[in-house]
Every structure is written in C-alpha cells, then in structure tokens.
Amino acid sequence: MDSSEPSSSMTTVISLDENEVTPAQRSRSAFDTEGVEPFKRDPCRGPMFAKEFILLGPHQPKCHYPTIERRHFRYDWFGIYKWLEYNEANGKAYCFICRFSYNPIKSDKSFTVDGFGCWKNAISKFNKHQSTLSHKQACETGSNARRNRLNDESVLNQIDRRSDKQCEENRLYLVEIIRMTVFLAKQGLALLGHREDDESSNRGNFLELLELRCIDNAIIRRSICSLKFTDHKIQNELLLLIQTNITNQIVRELGKSKYNVIHG
Ligand SMILES: [Zn+2]
Structure with a gap:
C-alpha cells in the first residue's frame, strides 16, 4: 500500500457539524453563489479571508497535484479530512476551520499561514x-x-419572501384602483363626493364603489386600510397617466396610416 494512503486505524474523521456537505455538494454550492471566484477562497490569501466562506467551507479543488519526491497530494483526502483544503498556487495544504478561528498564538502556523506540503508524512500530520x-x-x-x-x-429569506408577497398584493390592489378609476371615467361619472367623511351617507362614486367591491374582493378588503390610494391627488395622477396612455395609442395608430380624417 502507498504509504501516503490513509489506513482506517490511523484515521480519525472529525466532521465540522451535522450539516456537513460533501466535496461535490460544496463544489456545486460554489457555482450557486455566482460571483465567488475560486481564487477568493484560496487559503494562501490568509486566515482572515476564511470568515467570508463559512457556508461554502474549505477550498478543495480537483486539479493536478505536483509530485515532490515521488509523493503528491491526494484528492480523496478531502473526503476523509473535511477541514482540509489545498492551494493550487503553492501546492500546499491548509486547515479551513483553523484558518476560520485563527489565533496568532494558539493556531498551528503550518496549517493556517505557511501551508503544509510534506506528503510523505501527510496522514500522520493530518491526524x-x-x-x-x-x-x-x-x-x-x-x-x-x-x-x-x-x-x-x-430569517432574511423569510423576510424577503414576505416582502415579495406584500409587494405583489400591493400591485394587485393598485390594479383594482386603476380599474375602478377607468370605469367611472368611461361612464362619465364624477369620482369625488360632496362629503367623503365616514359620517356621510353618500361618499361619492369612487369611495362607494370601493366599499361595494370590498364585499367580494379579498385583496381590496385586506389592503384598503393600509394602502387606500383614494386621495384626490392620486386619482388625478392616475387619470393623467391614463389620458397620456390613450393619447400615445392614438398617435401610434395615426402614424401607421397614410391619410387621416379628424372630426371636429
Ligand atoms: Zn485545524
């Protein structure tokens, strides 16, 4: 047997934790986190950079490992020593977890700063x-x-998901507001009422229609208290946008025709 081959009796495997991932999974996760270029995880950059990659874990490239005195680094050591990582530039091994928790006094310099490259005694040194x-x-x-x-x-993902859901609901509510504004404008009905306060028996077409639609529209019912969008300024802005949109459509249609007749 190759003396660099680990024997089961010699080897003690220490897992980082119960959520430990395999080298293959780790490699995939590196691709998942787009923008993390391999050199950034390179252990020779120094212990402090390990802190950025606690979720990705050790840098374990599958590459050509140079032979020194008829010995070379072995890829399968990554499967045995979960903390092990390799630097392609200087051909040395490091301990990711000791780099992560680096202490200038207590940490083993050969596995955190200098790198380890004596493959003849690799297994006994790793153990x-x-x-x-x-x-x-x-x-x-x-x-x-x-x-x-x-x-x-x-937690952040949960907040993001909640925020996305809320944004979508707000958008749907605004669509309903626009739909009602267009409906009333098309029918030539005034949006405002003479008295729009809560005590009024007739708060105007817009607010009365909004209240009516609360009965069978859950989105309006949920959003009306927090969002409203019932202010006159917003309604005027919406009408102006609708008018601009219609004008642009007419201009586009006219632009396609060679001749146009305009009725006064
Ligand atoms: Zn270590």
Missing part, C-alpha cells in the same frame, strides 16, 4: 493536527458560526 486542542476548539467555533449564519440567512 496529529486534528487531535490538537486548538483544532477541536476551532471546530466548535466553526460549527456554531455556520449554524448561526444559516439561521440568519433563513
């Missing part, structure tokens, strides 16, 4: 590294940070 107290503490810190980040994202 020794992951059994150190600083690595175990880093695993705990990393797991907590990852869980918190996932929770934060989950």
Whole structure:
C-alpha cells in the first residue's frame, strides 16, 4: 500500500457539524453563489479571508497535484479530512476551520499561514493536527458560526419572501384602483363626493364603489386600510397617466396610416 494512503486505524474523521456537505455538494454550492471566484477562497490569501466562506467551507479543488519526491497530494483526502483544503498556487495544504478561528498564538502556523506540503508524512500530520486542542476548539467555533449564519440567512429569506408577497398584493390592489378609476371615467361619472367623511351617507362614486367591491374582493378588503390610494391627488395622477396612455395609442395608430380624417 502507498504509504501516503490513509489506513482506517490511523484515521480519525472529525466532521465540522451535522450539516456537513460533501466535496461535490460544496463544489456545486460554489457555482450557486455566482460571483465567488475560486481564487477568493484560496487559503494562501490568509486566515482572515476564511470568515467570508463559512457556508461554502474549505477550498478543495480537483486539479493536478505536483509530485515532490515521488509523493503528491491526494484528492480523496478531502473526503476523509473535511477541514482540509489545498492551494493550487503553492501546492500546499491548509486547515479551513483553523484558518476560520485563527489565533496568532494558539493556531498551528503550518496549517493556517505557511501551508503544509510534506506528503510523505501527510496522514500522520493530518491526524496529529486534528487531535490538537486548538483544532477541536476551532471546530466548535466553526460549527456554531455556520449554524448561526444559516439561521440568519433563513430569517432574511423569510423576510424577503414576505416582502415579495406584500409587494405583489400591493400591485394587485393598485390594479383594482386603476380599474375602478377607468370605469367611472368611461361612464362619465364624477369620482369625488360632496362629503367623503365616514359620517356621510353618500361618499361619492369612487369611495362607494370601493366599499361595494370590498364585499367580494379579498385583496381590496385586506389592503384598503393600509394602502387606500383614494386621495384626490392620486386619482388625478392616475387619470393623467391614463389620458397620456390613450393619447400615445392614438398617435401610434395615426402614424401607421397614410391619410387621416379628424372630426371636429
Ligand atoms: Zn485545524
């Protein structure tokens, strides 16, 4: 057996947490987060940059690993040592989780700053590294940070979804307001009433129609208290927009014809 091959008796696998992803999943997630170029996750950029990628995890490229003294890095080590990452530029290995929780005094410099490249003793060094107290503490810190980040994202996503739903409902309500404005204008009916306060027995065509439509339109019923859009200024603005739209349509139609007759 190749001496660089890990034996089951020698190897202790420490998972970052219960939500750990495989290298393949991690690779896909890198593509999911468009804009994260591989070099940005490169471990040789320094420990502080690991903090940006707690959800993506270690940089584990599948590439050509150069041979040094008849030994080379092995891709399958990524499957065994979840924290392991590799820098293509200097051909050295690092520990993502120790870079994430880097401490200038406690952290193992060879796996956080300098990089490790002695493949002959790789397995024993990897096992020794992951059994150190600083690595175990880093695993705990990393797991907590990852869980918190996932929770934060989950809350933000919920807020975003709620906001999208509210925007869509507001848009639908505005469509109903426009529809009623057009209807009344088309019928030649005044929108305003003489008295539009709550005590009035006839609040004008627009408000009376709006109240009537509340009976069978859930969107209007839900939005009328918070949105309204019943102010005269808004109605005038809507009528002006409708007028401009109709004028533009007529002008477009006239532009298509060679001759036009205008009735006075
Ligand atoms: Zn470590």
